[in-house]
Amino acid sequence: KYQRVVLGIETSCDETGAAVVDENRKIHGEALFSQKEIHLRTGGIIPSVARQLHKEKIDHVVTKAVLSSGISLHDISAIATTVKPGLALCLEVGLSYSLNLVKHFKKPLIPIHHMEAHALTIRLLHQLEFPFLVLLISGGHCILSVVNGVTDFLLLGQSLDESPGEALDKVARRLSLSKQAECSSMSGGESIEYLAQFGDKKFTKQNPPMAQYQDCNFSFSGLRSHYERLIEMQENKEGIQKGEMLSCAADIASSFQHSVAHHLAKRTQRAILFCKKEGLLPPLKTSLAVPGLHTRYGLKVVSGGVGSNQYIRQVLQNLTDDMNMSLLCPPPQLCTDNGVMIAWNGVERLCAGAGVLKNAHNIRYEPR
Ligand code: KG4
Ligand code: ZN
DSSP, rough: OOOSEEEEEEEESSEEEEEEEESOOEEEEEEEEEEEEHHHHHHHHOHHHHHHHHHHHHHHHHHHHHHHHTOOOOOOOOEEEHHHHHHHHHHHHHHHHHHHHHHTOOOOOEEEEEHHHHHTTTHHHOOOOOEEEEEESSSSSSEEEEEEETEEEEEEESSSSOHHHHHHHHHHHHHTGSSSGGTSSSSSHHHHHHTTTTTTTSSSSSOOOTOOOOOOOOOOHHHHHHHHHHHHHHHHHHHHTOOOOOOTHHHHHHHHHHHHHHHHHHHHHHHHHHHHHHTTTTOOTOOOTTTTTTTTHHHHHHHHGGGGGGGHHHHHHHHEEEEEHHEEOOOHHHHHHOHHHHHHHHHHHHHHHOOOBOOOOOOOOOOO
């Protein structure tokens, strides 16, 4: 017999995800349908198209996750579903599907905050105690936060304009990377990472954003428009048409990725210094079940789609090494959106007795 086992459902953006996870960290079953390739063709997510795709796929995805788990829905403890933040039209699909299941199988519903789920994913992989510092970098967010508990997050900083994922996606689009055969099925961020390996990161130098501000917030729009202007200048210089590949595209990708990584590292460094000064991150306990981490001062976790970028991870690794901290990152498939992280957040909330709705038929949520 299973103790606590949760079905998680994710539809906040462009992935339809579902998974069955138990309190012993076992993933019994999972399924994911990504709409990314479809949205790449239209140059961005059209919410009504995304909603339609979620509608078409959700039953298949949930059924696949449940069947592959070998656990009957009757034996599941609760259903966890992303209710915010995200695209309202998309969230609605997962929520109404979940509410039907909740009603039919008489299960509790656990509403999940998508970013909290990203932040807690690491505890599915490691027996990691609170508190820890987390950097969430995705297509929709850029957040630095101290995680003090399952429902206790101290926000230290966030982007004042766009997210790093958005900036990477826009530059990738401006370079027409999705028209290149090698990049045709990659997200913007992935194609920048791919191309960057062939380029010179010192191609152009850009002052780090927000250097004059003594806080932990981020800004990516100025950096992004600097590179967009540069692309335009180079296009004029080379006399090529929009849509053709620039000869220096790899250098631009490499240098832009470098600038994004360094801005992330600079602001994270400020956050670490602040945490040390305020005693927000105590030294790690030796009982921690992460080998080799017990001598370190504290722990930082990086997650979200942009967190799967190996160059950015390396820059952050160098930073944490310098500051006598440890860095943990979930594997790429758990950094991007998925059902597993939602199910796990459900398990965490169920174990903490936090936000479990027994009678959820008329749940209200605020789409953001
Ligand atoms: O977390 P995520 O899957 O969705 C949300 O935004 O919630 O993140 C998607 C973002 C996209 O902007 C994508 O370009 C970026 O993550 N991304 C990457 C990489 N893989 C995905 N950015 C840089 N390097 C990557 N390898
Ligand atoms: Zn996400």
